[in-house]
Amino acid sequence: MALRHFRTLTPILSAAYQRKTISLSIKASLTPVKCCSTTTRGEDAGAAVGQTVVTERRGSVVTVGINRPEVRNAVNQETARRLHEELEAFDTDPDLNVAVLYGRGVPLIDGGTVRLPRLIGLSRALDLILTGRPIGAQEALAYGLANRVVPDGQALHTALQLAEQISSFPQMCLRADRSSAMYSCYDAPSFTQAMQYEIDHGVPVIQSESVAGATVFATGAGRGGKFS
Structure with a gap:
């Protein structure tokens, strides 16, 4: 849950967010x-x-x-x-x-x-x-x-x-990447487990967003670092 690190009297509202x-x-x-x-x-x-x-x-x-x-x-x-x-x-x-x-x-x-x-x-x-x-x-x-x-x-x-x-941007991909980065920085006990986390959470995103994303890229969007 995105607010799991929120404390009643102090706004810890940055690194705690996982989903958004x-x-x-x-x-x-x-x-x-x-x-x-x-x-x-x-x-x-x-x-x-x-x-x-x-x-x-x-x-x-x-x-x-x-x-x-x-x-x-x-x-x-x-x-x-x-x-x-x-x-x-x-x-x-x-x-x-x-x-x-x-x-x-x-x-x-x-x-x-x-x-x-x-x-x-x-x-x-x-x-x-x-x-x-x-x-x-x-x-x-x-x-x-x-x-x-x-x-x-x-x-x-x-x-x-x-x-x-x-x-x-594609939100499932963005959130999976962010979650993986946060996990590798704060929670992963080893590099190997961090890599496994990235794979486990990235494969479903590839299956759900890759075709649509590749189609958009094929039309020229995103090439050369330009998104518009």
């Missing part, structure tokens, strides 16, 4: 985490007053925003409950493929001492964990904490573009 995809809206000068993030003023101007979490559907993509700017989007019990509800709804809705999680405050996460070394290596992780120092956008990009750096005010827009692109 979360795209994260990221801004510069974040502490070293891989979770909820920041956006600039104006990106969530439509947020409803009084609601701690706001959502909006855009085709097969849903945005989920933390809306507590007065406390820098600190996550209290009510906000955590609402996040859980919205992401559980996303996870069980067959018409939704990607969720974009965003907010304007400092993100919170536990398990950082476990996940961070695997993401960026032990040496860099210890530097950040032991000093607690903030890092800028370019350093985060170099470390692998951020995948993209965009101009101020464009984080949510860029995340939505990425979400729509991901949502347009």
